[in-house]
Structures are given as C-alpha cells and as structure tokens.
Amino acid sequence: MLSLPRHTIGWVVSTSLAGATLGSFTGGSLADKFGRTRTFILDAAPLAVGAFLSATAQDIRTMIIGRLLAGIGIGISSALVPLYISEISPTEIRGTLGSVNQLFICIGILAALLAGLPLAGNPAWWRTMFGIAVVPSILLAVGMAFSPESPRWLFQQGKVIQAESAVKRLYGKEMVTEIMYDLRASGQSSSETEAGWFDLFSKRYWKVVSVGAALFLFQQLAGINAVVYYSTSVFRNAGITSDVAASALVGAANVFGTMVASSLMDKQGRKSLLMTSFSGMGASMLLLALSFTWKALAPYSGILAVVGTVLYVLSFALGAGPVPALLLPEIFASRIRAKAVALSLGMHWVSNFFIGLYFLSVVNKFGISNVYLGFASVCVLAVLYIAGNVVETKGRSLEEIERELSVAE
Structure with missing residues (x-):
C-alpha cells in the first residue's frame, strides 16, 4: 500500500486540478487543429496512462505524474464534450442532450462513491478503482473512431x-x-x-466571452464545493453518522435535480433555469447560515442544515450545474467556439483550485455562517448579472444565435 502524509495527499489532489486547468486551456487549440473526434481519441491517451500509473504507483512521483496526466485528460474532455454535443445536436433537443452530459457526470460521481465502499475492508482497493478507469478511456477512443x-x-x-x-x-x-x-x-x-487566443479579447468577441467566464466564476464562487465539503459534518450534527450515507444523499439529490433540468432545458429555457437555480441556491445558503447562528432555530438547527444542504444541491443541479457548459458553445461564434469554451472551462478549474486552497482559511477567519452569507450574496449578484447579460438560446440554431449576437455587437 502507498502510504502518504496528509500534506502530500493535498499535493496529489491539487496536481489533478492543475492538470485539468492545463488540459482545459489546450483542449480548444487541439479541437480547432485536429477536429473534435480526433481530439477525443488523442485525449484517451492521458486519461488511460494517467489511470494506469495511478493504479500501479509505488512512489509519490509516479502517483503525481499519473494524477497530472489524468487531470490533463479531464480538462480536455471537460471543454470538448459540451462543444461537440452542441455542434452535432438537433436544435429542438440540444438542451436536453447537453444537460445529459452533466447528468452522467453526477451519476459517475455517485457511482465512484459507491465503488469506494470496499475501501473500508480492503485498504488497497483504491488501486482497483484507478485501474477500472482505464476501461472507459479506451472505450472513448474506440467509440469516437466511429463517430461523425x-x-x-x-x-x-x-x-x-x-x-x-x-x-x-x-x-x-x-x-x-x-x-x-x-x-x-x-x-x-x-x-x-x-481565431487566435488574443482574438477572444477583441472588441468583437470580448462581451460574449466575458459572459462565459462570469458564469463559471459565479458557479464556483456560489459555494457548491463548500456545501459538498461540509455536508458530512452537517449530516453528523443531524444524527446521520455514516459519511457514505450523507455523501450518497447529496449525490442522489444532484442526480435527481439534473434529471429534472434535462426535462426542462428545451421547455423553460436556459436563462430562466439559471435564474431559478441561483435564486434557490441563495435562499438555501441563507437557511444554512441562519441554522448555525439564529438561537431561535437552535432546537431545529441539525435538520434545517440538512434541508438547506439538500435544497442547495437540488437548486444547483437545476441550472448552475448543467447550464453554463451547455450555453457557452451556443453563444460563441463558430470561429472562436473551441477556444472560448476552453477559456471559460479554464476559469472553472482555476477558481476551483483556489477555492479549495483557501476555503478553510477563510472559514477559520470569518466563520462558516459569514462565509455562507457571502455565498448567498454571490447568488444574488449572479441573478442580476444573468438577467442583464445572458441571452435565451432555446429553440434556435447555433447559426441563428450567432447572427443575432453579431448584429448586437
């Protein structure tokens, strides 16, 4: 078994995020140069090799290299999947198909959690888990070789x-x-x-590119990772002592909310789901903050915190989770689409990295209730921003959207 000190485990996790950031920024250029399907096939290499090295690592150096490669593969695919789906999907179901991407991410997270159950009785099971990840990497390459x-x-x-x-x-x-x-x-x-990278910052494209970056910043700064991180302690305080049960409940809420979003995406539209989602997230954050501080609620603080956590995850899954990755390829012009999506996803991974790095320090300084109130404020700002800057794309072809935004510019 590979035994690692706590600070080294942090480096291993951070290496994956750093790799994902690098992969996200390079994915757009690769997709423009080699095409979408060939880039998928190329992406299978770091995913498979990274998983294999992680599964067989006998020292920390090999583990970090494996996690870095896997992170690069994840970053490339995170930018490439929504791009490819948006470009091949029929207009009338593009939203549903785009949200299915997020749905299967949620299902994958839940499946990974369940796959980790044998760890309690078999500490070396993590090697098998990493090894299993080689299989979908190979299937990705084979499948995309036959895809249009x-x-x-x-x-x-x-x-x-x-x-x-x-x-x-x-x-x-x-x-x-x-x-x-x-x-x-x-x-x-x-x-x-x-288009080159500097074209993204030109007067012609900057406004729409800034919308993409802002949506992913709002997504991360609204506190999703903080809620997930604190969910196990929240559930313990409510009497649910099993961390696996707590995480499974959060994961199930995420899957259910995303399923609902998939059914509504082409009916209600992207913009309305985003505004509803951030509004629900803000209200849930307020409930969480009050459950920790309002003395009148002290007898019910445990159950209220659980309700607030589940409602937050459900609200996130309705819009803030699936919509940004779906919406951005729709609003970006074809000339910049791949690089602009890559840049926006890069902002997602960068903000994810820094939130993970500094979150506990901020909580220790200001207290979890004040941090939750800060997240609620971000949600309010997100609703106002979306109302004034995001266009509705439901039921319109990518070319129609592009022509309208070109005229607007």
Missing part, C-alpha cells in the same frame, strides 16, 4: 463535401440542404482566418 466529425468544424475548415456527409449521418439526407444553407448563411466559413 462536427459538420460545423468541417465547414469551417472548407471541407464542404465532408461536412455534407457528416450532416447526412447525423440528421438524414433530407436535412442536408437546410443545414448547409444555415452554415453558409452564418458567414463563418474558411474565408476567415482561424
């Missing part, structure tokens, strides 16, 4: 015939003329040079 390339990327590269073939595979031959007309009408063909 994004017709929008092909058209952007001037590969019109291949784009028509991809459209036919995805939607049927009766849709080829209509979709190819939309692609030509969008004006984003190979006549424009490939």
Whole structure:
C-alpha cells in the first residue's frame, strides 16, 4: 500500500486540478487543429496512462505524474464534450442532450462513491478503482473512431463535401440542404482566418466571452464545493453518522435535480433555469447560515442544515450545474467556439483550485455562517448579472444565435 502524509495527499489532489486547468486551456487549440473526434481519441491517451500509473504507483512521483496526466485528460474532455454535443445536436433537443452530459457526470460521481465502499475492508482497493478507469478511456477512443466529425468544424475548415456527409449521418439526407444553407448563411466559413487566443479579447468577441467566464466564476464562487465539503459534518450534527450515507444523499439529490433540468432545458429555457437555480441556491445558503447562528432555530438547527444542504444541491443541479457548459458553445461564434469554451472551462478549474486552497482559511477567519452569507450574496449578484447579460438560446440554431449576437455587437 502507498502510504502518504496528509500534506502530500493535498499535493496529489491539487496536481489533478492543475492538470485539468492545463488540459482545459489546450483542449480548444487541439479541437480547432485536429477536429473534435480526433481530439477525443488523442485525449484517451492521458486519461488511460494517467489511470494506469495511478493504479500501479509505488512512489509519490509516479502517483503525481499519473494524477497530472489524468487531470490533463479531464480538462480536455471537460471543454470538448459540451462543444461537440452542441455542434452535432438537433436544435429542438440540444438542451436536453447537453444537460445529459452533466447528468452522467453526477451519476459517475455517485457511482465512484459507491465503488469506494470496499475501501473500508480492503485498504488497497483504491488501486482497483484507478485501474477500472482505464476501461472507459479506451472505450472513448474506440467509440469516437466511429463517430461523425462536427459538420460545423468541417465547414469551417472548407471541407464542404465532408461536412455534407457528416450532416447526412447525423440528421438524414433530407436535412442536408437546410443545414448547409444555415452554415453558409452564418458567414463563418474558411474565408476567415482561424481565431487566435488574443482574438477572444477583441472588441468583437470580448462581451460574449466575458459572459462565459462570469458564469463559471459565479458557479464556483456560489459555494457548491463548500456545501459538498461540509455536508458530512452537517449530516453528523443531524444524527446521520455514516459519511457514505450523507455523501450518497447529496449525490442522489444532484442526480435527481439534473434529471429534472434535462426535462426542462428545451421547455423553460436556459436563462430562466439559471435564474431559478441561483435564486434557490441563495435562499438555501441563507437557511444554512441562519441554522448555525439564529438561537431561535437552535432546537431545529441539525435538520434545517440538512434541508438547506439538500435544497442547495437540488437548486444547483437545476441550472448552475448543467447550464453554463451547455450555453457557452451556443453563444460563441463558430470561429472562436473551441477556444472560448476552453477559456471559460479554464476559469472553472482555476477558481476551483483556489477555492479549495483557501476555503478553510477563510472559514477559520470569518466563520462558516459569514462565509455562507457571502455565498448567498454571490447568488444574488449572479441573478442580476444573468438577467442583464445572458441571452435565451432555446429553440434556435447555433447559426441563428450567432447572427443575432453579431448584429448586437
């Protein structure tokens, strides 16, 4: 068994986040250069090798290298999956398919939790868990080898015939003329040079790119990781002594909320779900803060804290969790889409890293109730920002959205 001191465990975890940040920023350039499907196939390499090295590590150096590689793979896929889904999905179900990505992330987290149950009786089980992760990495490469390339990327590269073939595979031959007309009408063909990173900060694109970065910052600064981190202690205070049971309840709430979001995404729209989600998160944070400080609620503080935690996770899963990764590929112009999504996801991983690094220090200085009130304030700011800056994309093709935002600019 690989025995690690506590501070070294922190480094191992942080290495994964650092790798994810690096992978997220590089994923956009790889997707633009090699295409979406080939980048998926390339991404399988760090995912599989990273999992294998982590499973077989006999020293800390090998473990850190393995976690770094796995993190890079996770970062690339986190930017690539929503990008690919948005570019190949039919308009009328694009929101549902996009939110399914978040749903399976939640299911994966819950499955990983359950897969960890044997650790109590077999301390070396973690090697098996890492080893199992090699299998989906290989399946990813095999599956994407037979999947159609994004017709929008092909058209952007001037590969019109291949784009028509991809459209036919995805939607049927009766849709080829209509979709190819939309692609030509969008004006984003190979006549424009490939966008560079500095183009994201140009006057033409900065406003919409800033919306993407802001949504992921609000997502992280609204306190989701803090709530998950504190959930086990909250549940213990309420009499639920099993950490696994507490985490499973939080995970189940996340899965259920995301399932509801999937069913509403193409009916209620992205913007309304985001505003409802952050409003519910803010109210839940206020309930959590009051349950810790309001003396009149002291007899019920345990159960109120549990209710606040579950309601927060449900609210998060309704919008703040699934919507940003779905919405951003929809609002970014095809010329900058891959890099802009990568930049926004990079902000997600960077903020995630620093929140994890400084969260406990902030709690020790200001107290958990004041921190929760701060998170509630962020939720209020998020609602106001979304109301004034986010456009609704429900029921509209990517080309329609792009033309409208181009006119607005």
